[in-house]
Amino acid sequence: xxxxxxxxxxxxxxxxxxxxxxxxxxxxxxxxxxxxxxxxxxxxxxxxxxxxxxxxxxxxxxxxxxxxxxxxxxxxxxxxxxxxxxxxxxxxxxxxxxxxxxxxxxxxxxxxxxxxxxxxxxxxxxxxxxxxxxxxxxxxxxxxxxxxxxxxxxxxxxxxxxxxxxxxxxxxxxxxxxxxxxxxxxxxxx
Amino acid sequence: xxxxxxxxxxxxxxxxxxxxxxxxxxxxxxxxxxxxxxxxxxxxxxxxxxxxxxxxxxxxxxxxxxxxxxxxxxxxxxxxxxxxxxxxxxxxxxxxxxxxxxxxxxx
Numbered sequence: 001x002x003x004x005x006x007x008x009x010x011x012x013x014x015x016x017x018x019x020x021x022x023x024x025x026x027x028x029x030x031x032x033x034x035x036x037x038x039x040x041x042x043x044x045x046x047x048x049x050x051x052x053x054x055x056x057x058x059x060x061x062x063x064x065x066x067x068x069x070x071x072x073x074x075x076x077x078x079x080x081x082x083x084x085x086x087x088x089x090x091x092x093x094x095x096x097x098x099x100x101x102x103x104x105x106x107x108x109x110x111x112x113x114x115x116x117x118x119x120x121x122x123x124x125x126x127x128x129x130x131x132x133x134x135x136x137x138x139x140x141x142x143x144x145x146x147x148x149x150x151x152x153x154x155x156x157x158x159x160x161x162x163x164x165x166x167x168x169x170x171x172x173x174x175x176x177x178x179x180x181x182x183x184x185x186x187x188x189x190x
Numbered sequence: 191x192x193x194x195x196x197x198x199x200x201x202x203x204x205x206x207x208x209x210x211x212x213x214x215x216x217x218x219x220x221x222x223x224x225x226x227x228x229x230x231x232x233x234x235x236x237x238x239x240x241x242x243x244x245x246x247x248x249x250x251x252x253x254x255x256x257x258x259x260x261x262x263x264x265x266x267x268x269x270x271x272x273x274x275x276x277x278x279x280x281x282x283x284x285x286x287x288x289x290x291x292x293x294x295x296x297x
Contacts, residue, residue, distance in 0.1 A: 055200055070252035071198050127204045143207055144250040 007169025
């Protein structure tokens with residue numbers, strides 16, 4: 001199989017914050033009844049996490065994770081090379097219960113934005129309260145950034161991970177680079 | 191600015207995060223119905239000045255549909271509720287009546 005090529009080729013921008021494309025990331029959509037044992041088993045099989053994330057939560061364990069996307073949808077994060085294996089494990093786990101498992105790794109772009117002003121960079125384009133009191137670790141928010149849909153969460157202090165559709169990956173990188181330009185932050189949230 | 195709270199995911203977002211879906215609680219008249227009823231279903235919409243019941247979709251968020259009751263004059267939102275209802279629930283009606291005592295009521 002050909003090597004996976006990410007949306008903007010692992011580009012990096014350094015300004016007031018650092019924007020970096022993480023590169024190919026394994027992402028799996030899991031749809032089903034989130035309260036069911038079947039989904040809990042599938043999450044455990046793919047990520048090793050003992051709990052299904054609650055509303056607007058994300059559970060992370062190293063390079064694996066599970067994020068709440070909607071009342072019937074989770075996003076499973078695994079290393080790119082392990083995605084197919086995880087899909088197979090997840091399809092087996094629920095048994096006869098209904099669940100949908102799809103590998104969407106190649107349909108997405110994954111960015112990491114880090115630096116002291118990272119909350120302000122995202123706040124320029126997302127209609128979300130990004131103050132530390134309102135948006136803490138373990139929260140995932142699906143919204144828009146600039147003009148495109150995206151989901152983001154805190155992966156570390158002053159470090160956001162952001163995923164969007166691959167088709168708008170270049171737009172997202174350009175937007176983040178513009179919003180994160182040097183000397184462009186208002187200094188309101190920090 | 192219109193701020194809606196999605197009942198499916200609990201997010202309070204401003205209107206650019208949502209997509210409007212027109213009047214709520216329409217009854218469909220399809221094959222077998224008479225022309226007048228079909229015309230009404232297709233074209234006739236309530237448009238009072240004030241309280242509206244609308245469908246909205248959390249397009250940039252969880253992607254789910256829901257209903258909202260709001261005032262088109264002040265943009266005040268009386269409440270949002272499940273899309274799986276055929277008429278406004280009692281607590282929404284009560285909330286509107288409390289704030290708009292002379293509202294003529296639903297239908």
